[in-house]
Amino acid sequence: MNLNIQGGITNKKEALESILNNHDVNVLCISEHHESSDIKFLKLLDYKVLSYFSRTSCRGGGVCILGRESLNFSKIPFNNSEEKSFEMCSIKLELNKECVTIFSVYRSPKGDFEAFVEKLSIMFEAIYEPKNKHILCGDINVNLLENNKQTKILKNILLEYNLVASIEEPTRITYHSRTCIDNIFVDFTGLKSLAVDTCVSDHTFQLFFFEEFCNNNCTERFFRNFSENNVNSFIDLVSNTDWNNLFYDIQSDDLDKKFNTFYEKLKPIFMSCFPFTKKGKVSYRKKTNWFNRELRELSRAVHEMQQVNKRIKNDLYIK
Missing domain, CATH: 3.60.10.10 (Endonuclease/exonuclease/phosphatase)
Incomplete structure (x- = not known):
């Protein structure tokens, strides 16, 4: 590597x-x-x-x-x-x-x-x-x-x-x-x-x-497709999503609730624009104890969001 x-x-x-x-x-x-x-x-x-x-x-x-x-x-x-x-x-x-x-x-x-x-x-x-x-x-x-x-x-x-x-x-x-x-x-x-x-x-x-x-220990790997077309579709969908209830909800100042609302809106857009695609095979080494499933999922989520961020050249203007 x-x-x-x-x-x-x-x-x-x-x-x-x-x-x-x-x-x-x-x-x-x-x-x-x-x-x-x-x-x-x-x-x-x-x-x-x-x-x-x-x-x-x-x-x-x-x-x-x-x-x-x-x-x-x-x-x-x-x-x-x-x-x-x-x-x-x-x-x-x-x-x-x-x-x-x-x-x-x-x-x-x-x-x-x-x-x-x-x-x-x-x-x-x-x-x-x-x-x-x-x-x-x-x-x-x-x-x-x-x-x-x-x-x-x-x-x-x-x-x-x-x-x-x-x-x-x-x-x-x-x-x-x-x-x-x-x-x-x-x-x-x-x-x-x-x-x-x-x-x-x-x-x-x-x-x-x-x-x-x-x-024979090789496992199929799956990657999200961050192509230019997919990124553009993501930008369009996010830009046209109504976020008013997130920013102007005077009934609640609960940040956790607002984040969950944001995430629940963003997740289906992300999943539809960046589907998994199969790409080759890579063998896996034995996992260490400290790097558990929860850390792996968090790491993958941060990584995937970073890839979108790196490919978006213009600021997003939320409507």
Whole structure:
């Protein structure tokens, strides 16, 4: 899994654990962890830090790779990171008798693109082994949905090593933009990938897995369809709903009652505009005791409302 956690990992550990608790993740690549070298002591469930880079001269940034303690991995004694322009770490993973090299990289929006490209090439020359499989994860801050000079340069360099993007949809959605700046680049087939929205960051997390490791324990996943048409329908229906009894009911100052009235009106609109759709299969890991059904439902409700909020560019004027 690849995620720009945006704003640091310290205050988002529980939210990140809830994501890991719902997905069968072996390796997690994080951008912008905002931690010092003390991140090497970070523990999340049964995951530990396998490799990392932390800034020393300025705040923010940083990359790390976490993995389950049971993984058979080795550290790669190479790092040519440059703060903001090219931050990287890597591991070599023995997986089902195959060797997979995993790179985690980050380039700040203020980072030098030419320096990034140069250091990316140096990294590949030093580490790339044709007999191995390779996975490059990260937030490069180059929008692959645009056909511009930077996109062409990046794609050409990656193609020299047979690396292609596995994600072709927006990975960061704001009120003003929809960009694909996070990705997982691979040099082999037999891989499935998903970009999944999360309330941890305004970046999606990219989940990728080998088909041969998706066994009989896989479960069908269902996602709400937050397409542009559905969002527009939601806006129209909410805008045309009569909310007067909610705001001007002088008979009651009970906020709980007003909220229940609001929720009962909003819920059927939401359910009709954003129905569940089936999308692939993902295997589930064993659930932890603290993350119970009630927390899971609350987390999902917050997450779903956030997705609508992120896609609505104009203010809603309640009639």
